[in-house]
Amino acid sequence: MRILVVEDELKTADYLRKGLGESGYLVEVALNGLDGLHLIQEGEFDLIILDVMLPGLDGWQLLQVIRRRLPTPVLFLTARDAVEDRVKGLELGADDYLVKPFSYAELLARVRTLLRRGPPREVEQFRVADLELDLLRRRVTRAGERVSLTNKEFALLHLLLSREGEVLSRAYIASQVWQMNFDSDTNVVDVAIRRLRAKIDDPYSLKLIHTVRGMGYVLEVQP
Incomplete structure (x- = not known):
């Protein structure tokens, strides 16, 4: 299973790369929205973990691009904890929304749940x-x-x-x-x-x- 992490905080990105890698996933990291978009266009991922506040192209914008092209599951991982932010993320097409600071055990459980849902439906x-x-x-x-x-x-x-x-x-x-x-x-x-x-x-x-x-x-x- 390939996971793309789009996260501009280097410490968090490295933590996710190491943790998910040790859990058996192949992980690629993009430190800004534009690099994330490039990786999405060039390769196929089973799950995308996405921050909201990103340089170049923010998470809201990147999710909209993803949803116009791909049904890949998207998990928002962000410090934006307001109810309206959660609602916005889900309405834009995110499959889950997890607020920082987070428990790695909870993150892993959510990742496994999203990946167990089976192949996503084609964009209709x-x-x-x-x-x-x-x-x-x-x-x-x-x-x-x-x-x-x-x-x-x-x-x-x-x-x-x-x-x-x-x-x-x-x-x-x-x-x-x-x-x-x-x-x-x-x-x-x-x-x-x-x-x-x-x-x-x-x-x-x-x-x-x-x-x-x-x-x-x-x-x-x-x-």
């Missing part, structure tokens, strides 16, 4: 700006209006939304949507992107799918 709904995708109902809306997509267009949009803000290469998109490798000179991805844009971008002033020259495509709200 995605929203960026006024674009929404409901995975279970296979329904897409933009500005409240239903958008009709083919199966491949739906799969392509789902991929872009699930990796919001990440530049995806044409080869990666092809392998994920069409489950095969395409020659580098094929334009199948470009054609699919163009058709998808015609439905979810062209009729609206706010454009969400962007071309990154020489690299691929990204779905995000740009200033």
